[in-house]
Amino acid sequence: MMGGEYVDLHCHSTASDGTLTPAQVLRLAKHSRLSALSLTDHDTVAGIEEASREAAKVGIDFIAGIEISAEYPHPGTMHILGYGIDPNDPSLKSLTETLIAGRDRRNPRIIARLNEMGVHVTMQEWQQEARGGVLGRPQLAAILARKGYVSSIKQAFEKYIGQGAPAYFDKERLTPRQAIERIRAAGGLPVLAHPTQLRVRDFTQIEIEIKKLRDFGLAGVEVIHSDFDQVTVQLLTDLADRLGLLKTGGSDFHGSNKPEIELGVANNRRIPREYFDRLREALEQERRSATAQTTRT
Template identity: 45%
Template sequence: MRIDLHTHSTASDGTDSPAELVRNAAASGLDVVALTDHDTTRGHAEAFAALPEGLTLVTGAELSCRLDGVGMHMLAYLFDPEEPALLAERELVRDDRVPRAKGMIAKLRELGVPVTWEQVARIAGDGSVGRPHVASALVELGVVPTVSDAFTDDWLADGGRAYVAKHETDPFEAIRLVKAAGGVTVFAHPAAAKRGRTVPESAIAKLAEAGLDGIEVDHMDHDAVTRDRLRGLAADVGLLVTGSSDYHGSRKTCVLGEYTTDPEVYGEITRRATGAFPVPGAGGHGV
């Protein structure tokens, strides 16, 4: 069984529509895929409607968090999307995305980059606008060669020249909210140092004490030494270990199923969840 628990669609900053994503997941030989768009569940209905036979969909979201000034992402799986407190927090984060993007555009223009809100909005389409859309605009303008090259101190990295902060959830509060909504939490790419500062491993132990369920170990931004170290940490503090592609379509180089999660770990995630349940595909409805 091949299981990929971290993907994005056009509902946030991926380039595949939710329907395209599930069809591509099936075509790539996956048995289970999680749709985890940033701070939104808006793509789930379309993914359900197009879900191919033989593919199971895990609903989720990737929550924007910040701990002691360091940005981090929390994967939340199988929670009740209508639970009021978690819904309200996701809306706070989502609603701050547009003014944040406009603030970054203003800073870029001050730096001599002729980016416009209209350009970024076109790139984002119906998705929740975020830094990757601004980064894509910089690629279009020839300022940087790739989206990843925009996430540096020169441009959009945390603390970079064009960086603007947004509302982000305290991760301990995120764990509490997700658990109250019947969900399961996994700290995404915790040691992805190329993205900027990372939280210390001592903080991961404290998050585990607060109810964190797992950490994403097998990920394109973790080398072999880092993966081994994180596996040891997970064993020490009793966390599940997941692996995922962090697929964004053509916006990133990773491919569906590049890293996967052990079926026993997936089974434990589904056993812990009470807010929602994985949905097996029945052929889709042609979305």
């Protein structure tokens, strides 16, 4: 395929736990010959305005996005991507403030536990690493690696701050239904991110979970991701088609916090432009329907 036929619908910037600014992510997307992108920072839309401006400047189609953490039983995690949300929606702003406040209450507990374990790191160092963005564990992992407590970001999660590790503390989350409803209330379409991270016993259980989410208003499933092999991609693609859900895909790029992941590439796969176009069409249809309903009432 020629350049311009690929996109990335799942990536992060310094507004959350990435290492490139929103503008730098868009410039990298242009350099990588992507034709469209959605910035999906964790629990915040703080980078959307900058990203949107840069997208227009470099000539890349752009959809505003967010990635919201939802409640889910250990050892799994559930993240809901919201596409086409209005970053100025008052309820969305209130939601992101609540989610970030939950992180702010959790993070000092992580630091205190690490200090108890003889790992010398401070909140100030973490804030500096975040460069004004949302504090995320990948930034803390980068500090631990740089200080020599671990050999890699991955080891930092396994040894100290990942689920089940001694310095792990959970944060406050919405229920899956609440996350989906909040995204739709802000004009967006909710999509289940990386379904394999639910860590259920088999693919049949993934299907059951996705059907439950569809009943709550889920609009799509991420079928291409850096975690997925070809078998998983095909299973999720077939499932999305069978359930009438949108298909999306993304690298889950975080910059140097996940150095093995390249923007626009998910485990040696590219994300087709078709996914972006169908997502945009679905958003336009939702807006037309909402306008028609408002006119009738």
